[in-house]
Amino acid sequence: MTSFGDYIRASREALKQSDTTFSVRQVAMRIGVEPSFLSKVERNEVAPPSEEKVVSLARELSEDPDVLLAMAGKVSSDLKAAIMKRPELFASLIRELKDLPDRAVLRLVREVRDGKW
Amino acid sequence: MIELKRNELVFSFPEVHEEANMHVHFQRTLRIPDDDGTYPLPAGLGKFPVRHVDDYSDDVPDDWMQHGGVMLPMYQSEALWLNFSGSGQYPFALKVAAGKIDAVTGHSWSNGLNRGPQDYVVVPEQPWLDGYCVKKGIIRQFVAMPLGSGYSVEEQVTGEAEFGGIQVIAYPMRREIYEERFRHQPDMIMSPGTLFGAPAAVQSRVTGEFSMGLGAGGCMKQQIYNDPYDFSDWDVEHSSRCFVHIANSLAWRAITGDTPPTTPLTAREYKKHGIPWFDYYSEGDTAVPGSGVLGKIKSIARRGKEKGDVPLPENEPIQPKRVVKLRRNLRRGQVREGSF
Numbered sequence: 166m167t168s169f170g171d172y173i174r175a176s177r178e179a180l181k182q183s184d185t186t187f188s189v190r191q192v193a194m195r196i197g198v199e200p201s202f203l204s205k206v207e208r209n210e211v212a213p214p215s216e217e218k219v220v221s222l223a224r225e226l227s228e229d230p231d232v233l234l235a236m237a238g239k240v241s242s243d244l245k246a247a248i249m250k251r252p253e254l255f256a257s258l259i260r261e262l263k264d265l266p267d268r269a270v271l272r273l274v275r276e277v278r279d280g281k282w
Numbered sequence: 283m284i285e286l287k288r289n290e291l292v293f294s295f296p297e298v299h300e301e302a303n304m305h306v307h308f309q310r311t312l313r314i315p316d317d318d319g320t321y322p323l324p325a326g327l328g329k330f331p332v333r334h335v336d337d338y339s340d341d342v343p344d345d346w347m348q349h350g351g352v353m354l355p356m357y358q359s360e361a362l363w364l365n366f367s368g369s370g371q372y373p374f375a376l377k378v379a380a381g382k383i384d385a386v387t388g389h390s391w392s393n394g395l396n397r398g399p400q401d402y403v404v405v406p407e408q409p410w411l412d413g414y415c416v417k418k419g420i421i422r423q424f425v426a427m428p429l430g431s432g433y434s435v436e437e438q439v440t441g442e443a444e445f446g447g448i449q450v451i452a453y454p455m456r457r458e459i460y461e462e463r464f465r466h467q468p469d470m471i472m473s474p475g476t477l478f479g480a481p482a483a484v485q486s487r488v489t490g491e492f493s494m495g496l497g498a499g500g501c502m503k504q505q506i507y508n509d510p511y512d513f514s515d516w517d518v519e520h521s522s523r524c525f526v527h528i529a530n531s532l533a534w535r536a537i538t539g540d541t542p543p544t545t546p547l548t549a550r551e552y553k554k555h556g557i558p559w560f561d562y563y564s565e566g567d568t569a570v571p572g573s574g575v576l577g578k579i580k581s582i583a584r585r586g587k588e589k590g591d592v593p594l595p596e597n598e599p600i601q602p603k604r605v606v607k608l609r610r611n612l613r614r615g616q617v618r619e620g621s622f
Contacts, residue, residue, distance in 0.1 A: 277284040277291065277524050278336055280350030282382070282445065 169236045170209035176226045177207075187225075196221040213237035284522045286352060289329045291524055293374070295454045298520050299461075302454040304374045304405055306366055308332065308354055308526070310543060311412075312552045313361040314423055314500035315597050316583035321502050322559040322605050323412065327547060330354040330362065333538060335527060341537045342527075343493065349447075351525030355534035355542035356426035356494055359582070359594050363424065364448075367409035371464060373455040375509070375516045377402045378411055380424065380496035381436025381445045386415045386506055388439060388575025393523065395453060397513050400570050402453075404509050409562070414498050414579070415506045417572035423499035425582055425594075426528055433586075433593060434495030438579050446495040451523035459515045492533030497582040499594075503561065505569035549600045559602040 167175075181187035193203040196218055205211045213219060219237050223230040234241050240248075248255045262270055285292045295302040309326035332354045335346045346353065356362065364378060375395050377384065382391035387401040395402055403411060413421035414435060427433035429446035437443050454460075531542045547555075586593040 274283070274285050275334075277286050277334065277352055278350040279284075279523055280348050280525070282349040282449070282525050 167236075168209050169213045169233075169238075170207045172236055173222060173226065173228075173233070174207040176228060180226065192222070192225055195225055213239070216242060284524050286332060286334060289332045291332070291352070291450070291526075293452045293522050295517075295520050295522070298454045298517055299372065299457045301370060301372045301460075302374075302457075303370055303372060304366065304376070304452060304454075306364060306376070306450060306452075308448075309363050309365050309410075310546065311361050311363055312547055312549065312557075313359060313425055313594070314502060315549070315599050316423075316425075316500040316581045316594055317597065317599050319501065319599055320420060321500060321600070322561045322602055323410075323502060323504065324361075324552070324559060325557050326363070326365065328543065330356070331540070331543065332526070338537045346493075346527050349525040349527070351447075351527065353527040353529050353534075353537075355531055356528050357531050357542070357546055358428060358494070359425055360546045361412075361423050361425050361499060363410050363412040364450075365410050366403075366405040371406060372460060373407075373511065373515075374405045375402045375453045375455075376405050376408075377449075377451045379449040380414075381429075381434050381440075381447070382449055383436050383439050385411065385413070385424075385576075386570060386573065388414070388435075388573040388579070390440070391449060393451060393521070395513070395516055395518060397509070399573070400509055402509070403506055404511070405452075407507050407510065411506070412502055412504050414576045415570060415573055416498070416501070416576045416579070418569050419503060419505050420572065421502050421504045421506075422576075422579070422581060423502055424496045425499035426494045426530075427497040427582060427593065428530065429493045429495040431593075432589065433497040433582050435498055435576070435579050436495050438585075439575060443495065446493040447528050448496065448526040449523065450526070451521050453516045453518060453521045455511070455515055456517040459511075492530050492536075494528035494530055496528070497585070498576075498579050499582055505564070507564070508568045508570055548596050549598070550596070553600070553603070556604065558604040558606045560606050560608055562608045 177187050177192055189204050190200040193200040198214060198218060202211065206213060216234060216239055219234050219239065220230045223233040231241055283294050290305045290307040293304040308330040310328050310330055311326055312324040314321040314324060332352050335342050335351060335353050339347055342353070366376070379385055379391050384391065384401045386403065387399050389401060413423040416422050430443040434443065434446065436445060529537060534540065534542045582593050583597060
């Protein structure tokens with residue numbers, strides 16, 4: 166499984182191929198961290214940054230924030246709050262779904278209910 | 283089946299065809315003056331937020347829970363339009379009503395499709411709907427007013443303030459007809475365009491006083507296109523419908539805890555920001571004639587005069603300066619919500 170550092174580095178480097186503003190220095194400045202820190206993150210020498218910085222990085226790299234957070238070993242705070250509000254319900258739901266194939270999970274939809282009128 | 287995704291009602295009929303999908307969302311817009319003028323189309327200023335009523339079962343009125351569906355917030359005398367232009371090419375017949383009064387014919391709601399007169403629009407040929415069809419090529423803008431205040435078209439037509447809100451029901455084209463007519467044409471999936479960033483706008487068990495209906499505002503040039511297909515092309519065995527409740531801004535805050543979008547733009551602000559108007563035209567297409575019922579309804583300003591009210595603030599005439607002409611089939615649906 167690709168590490169967080171390797172993943173963001175590959176993503177950044179791919180963007181840098183066509184856009185020189187995606188150097189470590191410039192991306193670091195835009196998300197508000199030291200370039201040396203970002204470089205260490207990419208080399209897996211330090212732990213991934215905070216949720217806020219991971220989300221900023223996701224936006225910079227046009228990556229899905231939830232995916233990047235998961236790779237960083239985090240869950241977004243709004244998802245966490247949703248789970249904490251009804252922990253038994255969501256724990257049970259995730260356990261039921263965790264082994265289903267992708268297409269089965271994707272078929273779970275929430276329909277708009279039509280009533281009597 | 284209808285899902286709510288990113289404030290859009292997404293209609294899909296996988297049992298009919300895997301491409302039978304349509305998106306409907308509700309756009310904030312400028313309320314055009316309710317005067318003797320006829321105006322071009324104002325721009326979209328962003329989607330209204332939409333929520334499942336079921337998510338607020340403890341806080342919405344009982345009749346909303348009975349109806350099911352969704353809800354969105356509107357300020358009093360705010361306008362809206364329905365956008366269908368984010369859909370693909372799969373044809374749908376879509377009925378739209380406000381307070382269960384059909385917006386094309388003025389007839390009371392029924393679940394089926396009718397022609398003679400046609401009581402539905404055809405999507406994607408019809409990219410949007412801004413109001414009630416009062417005359418051929420002219421609509422009166424959908425403008426939110428408190429239900430029970432006497433301004434909604436529902437109250438004028440039925441004498442009752444019972445439902446409010448907006449109701450929609452969609453019928454897909456029959457699979458075999460679609461395959462025959464369209465199978466070899468490229469897919470014309472439209473992007474809904476980007477949004478214009480408009481400058482920035484209880485207790486549990488809110489009562490029905492917080493429900494809004496739609497009155498008839500100013501006149502706008504808009505055609506409701508005749509159905510170009512055979513009536514038998516529609517799959518009347520498959521339909522999905524939805525009740526869209528309209529909560530006023532106070533009710534929205536009380537129910538959801540969220541602040542509604544910023545207060546609507548005034549005409550002055552619209553002009554100041556250089557936001558264009560739009561003239562959408564199609565060559566060769568025919569439009570439904572106006573509704574005899576809707577042609578007789580009183581606009582909000584006129585009802586206000588009768589009641590001695592001033593229901594529409596800032597109702598001075600506007601001179602639209604920048605009118606962008608949109609020809610049908612030329613990047614349909616994108617520019618009206620485009621970035622400025």
